[in-house]
Amino acid sequence: MIGYPPLQIRVKTPRLELVGADDEMLAALAPLVREGKVFVEPAPYDDPMSFYESDPDVRVSKWLQSVWRGRGRFGPAKFRLGFAVLVDGQAVGMQDLIAEKFDTCGTVLSFSWLSTDVRGRGLGTEMRSAMLHLAFAGLDAREAGSDAFIDNIGSNRVSEALGYARNGVEWDIRRGEPGLLQRWRLTREAWEAGRRDDIELSGVEDFVALLAHH
Template sequence: MPTTATPLSAYPPLNVQVHTPRLSLLGATDELLERLVPTVRKGVATEPPWPFDDPISLYEDSPEREWRWLRGVWSGRGRVSASSWRLYFVVVIDGEPVGMQDLIGVDFATFGTVTSFSWLSPDVRGSGFGKEMRQAVLHLAFEGLRAREAGSDAFVDNRASNRVSEALGYVPNGVSWDTRRGEPAQVKCWRLTREQWAEQRRDDIELAAVADCLPVLGIDPSPR
């Protein structure tokens, strides 16, 4: 199982790590973000399925693309409260950053629900890493943060993301709408309960530094 030694930050969310046999999710420090810049620089979306309209969507030419992406992560890291938080992780494979996996909670202390967001370098797509990333972040959500439910949304033509959700036991949860390139498009919604996750729970995923992060997110650290 991979292990990655990184200097401890004074800010607990940056110290959280998730390790699987194939990859690691590491708190998105500035050092790791800088190492991801070349991937963002070459990763502009040029064909369907188009990504969500989001500060990190890869549409604009360089350097505006990198600037928007960095500003989006920095802004999100700075807006953390018990009512709304987003944990940013850099996906590391064989020591190299190749993408990001985020975990988002809104009124988590009340509802216990999370959603996830991710992107992966085209160079490593098609090898099962998208599924592995999702399994890693779900382990953090359910085992580390004691979530009750996880949701995932993907445009209806994003077959890869929708296949991952289906393979991991999510069930369809209706449809909604969002924009991409400024145009409306239909989104397929998925839902995974704690009980459904437990049916496929893995015993080879390790968490690090989660306990210190709980108070930052407004989560009661006492056992349930």
């Protein structure tokens, strides 16, 4: 296995672990995508989105392609870190950290999904907390953003619980129809106010060193 720093990062909390989504981890997550356990009503994702594909084979194929595209996008300004979420060693979802203009603005966004089998247990908040700890404590980010359709109660509650402030609304498209998005913003100062001391990072130094040489 090639030691590729973006896939070597680990974030461990008392409840779960974020592990770089290499192909072995994607193989563990694929059955959840195939069985439609990523999806929930009301529709949580904007267009285009592989999770809306009705054919399971097409759904998995397009999902893998999107993850691989994100993995290949790497540089000081722009990168996407995809993590498998492990609970008791079992892959139950993904948490991504997305950086745009990172070298100048220090901002990150998040994207995540969780199997329907394990929703309602507070794992969405825990995995976002892990991602934020990596962003702020590990990568020295200045600000984190998030957005979710107004009727995506779960995602909006996670943002609110973690100290994000509302940051306006905008329209987007889901399944060909307009939907209103709630935007959220978390400053470094707001994150520091609720900073946790029970989250462990590993593999970050090698990743930062690689960023510096790109």
